[in-house]
Amino acid sequence: MIENGEVLDGDSDALKSFCFAKIKQIQQQWEVKQPQDTEHETMSPTTKPRKPKEFFMTRSVPEKLLKRLQFRNITEMLKQAEAAEIHQPSHCTACLKKKEELAKAEFIKQKKALVESANLKEKIENQMYIRDPLTLIGEVLENFPKLSDDPSEIWKRLTAKLKK
Incomplete structure (x- = not known):
């Protein structure tokens, strides 16, 4: 994960491999589906580039990265639970x-x-x-x-x- 602009030690390899894989897939997709410029078909600021939505929907996050995020989430929840004060009626004056x-x-x-x-x-x-x-x-x-x-x-x- 990225915290305060820095990648944590354990996540750097998985995050780098994921980012490189996504960049490579996007580049390949652009090479295959790049529109041919014709005189009547030019890109204006209002037209969007052609990106297949299915491409992003079918790709998933690496399993290793997901497991790390789940583990970090669980440990963070445990830290918060540990930090929470427990009300003890035997010590409470009210x-x-x-x-x-x-x-x-x-x-x-x-x-x-x-x-x-x-x-x-x-x-x-x-x-x-x-x-x-x-x-x-x-x-x-x-x-x-x-x-x-x-x-x-x-x-x-x-x-x-x-x-x-």
Whole structure:
């Protein structure tokens, strides 16, 4: 390959042989297909010389040169990969802060669930022990009139409730 105008040591032989072969082929092609000048057929700046396109399409780069270029490409890619920095979350302060925040949020979520669970259990026990059927019947009967109450007093209370 040519870098900064200079041919590298390993590529000089292959590159020279390739260039010489191409120059020789082009010269032979021109000798065979050279247009004959006639009076009405002159080359002007707008006309292009006759070059067979198939000639350039069928010719290939020497295999040795291709292999060297592929090898150089692979080594260059490896150098770039080696030079690239790898992110290490265990040393990154931003990652450590984020991890700390996530751990704190998870801890708070777990503690909140535990407190809510204990509160719910307490309420269920309260309902079971305080609100048993006998207590509920007693609360309902508490507002009922007693047998010892005066009947006129009972009627007054009932009519007062109906008027409200």
